[in-house]
Structure formats: C-alpha cells, structure tokens
Amino acid sequence: MTESVSPLPERGPTGRRTAKGSLAGKSGNRVERPAPLRQVVYDALAELIINRTLEPGQHLVEADLAEYLGVSRQPVREALQRLQSEGWVDLRPAQGAFVHLPTDEEADQLLGVRAVLETHSARLAAACATDEDIKRLWELQDVGMKALAADDSERLVAANADLHSYITELTGNAVLSELIGLVDRRVRWYYTPIARPRGRDAWQEHAALIEAIAAHNVDKAEKIMAQHTERTRRAFHERPGASE
Amino acid sequence: MTESVSPLPERGPTGRRTAKGSLAGKSGNRVERPAPLRQVVYDALAELIINRTLEPGQHLVEADLAEYLGVSRQPVREALQRLQSEGWVDLRPAQGAFVHLPTDEEADQLLGVRAVLETHSARLAAACATDEDIKRLWELQDVGMKALAADDSERLVAANADLHSYITELTGNAVLSELIGLVDRRVRWYYTPIARPRGRDAWQEHAALIEAIAAHNVDKAEKIMAQHTERTRRAFHERPGASE
DNA sequence: TCCCGGGATTTTGCATACCAAAACCTGTAT
C-alpha cells in the first residue's frame, strides 16, 4: 500500500446549485417530512429524563434503550451524544451514558446565565414588539393564570416556558433564542419542584413585564426581568430540601 | 407476536456503586486515555472549516470524509452532528451536511450575544480574581502585544481567544464558560478578517480591562468589556466588503 | 431555445452483524 490518502473530491463551492427562480425566499409549506429517528429517540429520552423515569445517575445501556424503543443502537448512540452536548447525560469514555446528576452549584450557575440572557432578551423584546405580539403575550399570560388557578404544576411549568420562549423570539435574534432555549430547558428540569410555591408571585411579575414591553419601556422591562429571574434563583435556594 | 415492548431493565438508582473512600474528590491524575475517534474527526473537520479548506456552502459527503480521514462512516456522522449543534455545518435531512454559510445578520446576532455574555463575565471576573490570576492575565496580554508587533494575524486571533477565555474561567461559572466558549469559537471564525485593523485598539482596551479587574472594580470592568465588545461588533460592520 | 418529465445515480438513514479493548463483576485463595 504505497498509495497515500486520496484528496477530497472537488464538488464546487456550493456543492449543489443554489435555489433560484420565483419561489426563492418564500416560506413555503414544506412537504411533511417524517422526523429522523435519532430526533424521535432524543425526544423520548429527554422526556424520560425530565419526568424522572430515568433517574439521575442511572446508567443508560445503549442496547437496552434500543430494544426498549424498538430501534437499533445507531440512533440511540446519536441521541445520547446530543443529550450529552445539552447537559442531560454524561458520557463517560468506555463506560457509556449516565443521566446527569445536577448539583446545586451547577443549577445556580445555570440560573445565573439564564438571568443574564433573559434580561437582555427582555430589553430587546421591549424595543421591537408589535401590537400583535403584545396580544399574544397576554394570551400566554392567560394560559398561565388558568394553570395557576387549576393548581396544575406541569401545565404551569409548560406555560412559563412558553411565555419566556415567546419573549425570546420577539427579539428577532435567532442565536439568542436558541441559546436561551438550551438553558431554559435545563432550568425547567430543576425548576419543577419550586414551580408551585413560586407560581403566584412569578405570574404577577410576568404581568408587569408584559406591561413594560407593551409600553416599549426597555429599561423597565430589563429591570423587571432581572428581578424576576433573580427571585426565581432565590426561590430555588430557599426550596425545601436545599442544602444550606 | 403478542409480546409487548420489554420494560427497561432495572439497574438501581446509580447504576454503578459510587466512588467513596479517601480518594473521593481528588483531582486525580487520570490514566492517559486515547481520544475517541469521533472527537478526533470533529477536531479535524472543525480545523478544515476554520482554515477554509472546506468552503462555506460546500457539500460534505460522509463516505468521502470517511475515506479521506481513513475511518468508517459512523464517527464521521457523529462528528457532523456535533458540528451541526455548534453551528459549523447545516445538516439537511436526507441531503447531508453543508458547511454553514454565515450571514451578516447571524454574525451580528452572535456578536450581540457574545457582548452580553462577556460583559457579565468581566463583572464576575473582577469580583473574584486573585493576584495570581492577574499575573496570568498580564502574561496573556504580553503574548498578544508580541503577536501584534509581529503582525501575525493568526497568533493575534489565538491570543485574543486565550485572553477572553481565561477571563471567563475566572468567573468560576462553568456553565457560563462553556457557553462563551461555544459562541466565541464561532465569533473567531468571522473575526479573523478584521483582526488586523482592530488589533491595536483592541489590545489597548484589554490593558484597561485587566487594570479594572486587578482593582476589583466590577462596574468599570463591566463597562470596559461592554465597550470593547461593542467596538468589535462595529468594526465587523465597517470591515472592507461588508454589505452596507 | 427552454421547459418538462422519467429513469439512472448518489447519498442518507437505519439495521444488522461482528470484533477488540476496556471496564466491571465474582469467586477464590491468601
């Protein structure tokens, strides 16, 4: 074998020809595409982790998960790696995946980062929200108040996530939205146990926040969000069972 | 086949027994472990993308990359998926990977997020830096000044990344460091073309920043970092070839 | 000439099978 490595085949700068013609740029109702299996597996595992079916620290064996989900090891491996990159599992070399054990310190750091990102997000949202956006915010607020009245913890957490998520989308900064999405989803995991006691205050703060955004008062929106996220953080530390 | 899906095997709450005894918590000189192949492939591809061997928009064919790197398709797939999650490539379903085409808008959004994170990072760093840390910061500053004098663009970008990265580590917030690491690495990709003109000013600002951190003046450190990152953003927009 | 359409080709996504190395577990001898 004297042959050296073969060079990468030349495929041109764009690989394929670029889209052109009258349809370019249209949002387009894409044809329905079945989700890749690795994505389905990812969602399934994330759900199992969030609802504590898979307990923190538990060893996840690829073959078992594959059999359980009725797929081969490949999509399971790929899902596990993504779960690792997003902090849901730890992948120990030659040992496999373990459901991540969140420490108090880590949760605090995560809540700190979240506070920074959400605060900035509130400022941007206040700057550019339209009347339509405001209307939608009040609708989401209403969903949350209903969940609060029904004392439904799960729906409450979901509504909270929806509201925060919608605010981040208002910013028009896709990078920021995506990052907050990652952080918030993990925060949500830690947050569940304090959702109930924190609920009433939190949703009052939400109302004040929406008012500030509606008034395009960027400084006020920023300040309220900073307080709101800081209080959530404090609530986490004062939760029953927190290590003092 | 009347058998339903089998339940997940019970493996106990922790899967394995937890470490205990006198060695618990020690940092431990781990035995040398060869890097997983997927990691090697990831690094190799990231390098090829950063140095523009793989051009933005180019179609990356798994089989070709695998042959080029002398590995099978599996580690290549896994590396590509991680590259996607970090914004280096776009993975289009049933079409494969394409080197990400950064748009001006996206770069701006990224620089915006970076500004927020780095600003917060500077504040935390100023609050808790030790004398040792300060010494190290000045050393890194020195490396940058030398690269500036030598007019070595590549080393300049690297030194810049090192300095910023070290500041984020000072915060003691691992989540924040990791997030900034992700964002900064992408920023660095866009940043390279403006490193030279921005250089002299940037390193003067670095010096002022280190002084503020050394004085534990959190507000000043925050303000300087905010200005610093905002000016970098501005420099990007005023770069030669920017679409007005 | 330009557009359209159908078949050949390429590439992905996933399944299956297999293997070496590493880590783990267990039972035995000290």
Place this chain on the structure above:
DNA sequence: ATACAGGTTTTGGTATGCAAAATCCCGGGA
C-alpha cells in the same frame, strides 16, 4: 478482610446491506 484471576458486559468502531429520498442526466415536446 484483601488481592488477584478469570469471565462477563458494554462500549467504540468496522463492514455491509438496503430502502427511501434527493439529485442528476438526458431526451422529447412546446
């Protein structure tokens, strides 16, 4: 109890096959 030796489990990687989807190519019709 501790240490060791051998068997088992699990990962990480390779190779291969295949269906579905997307692309490409080419020839015919407007």
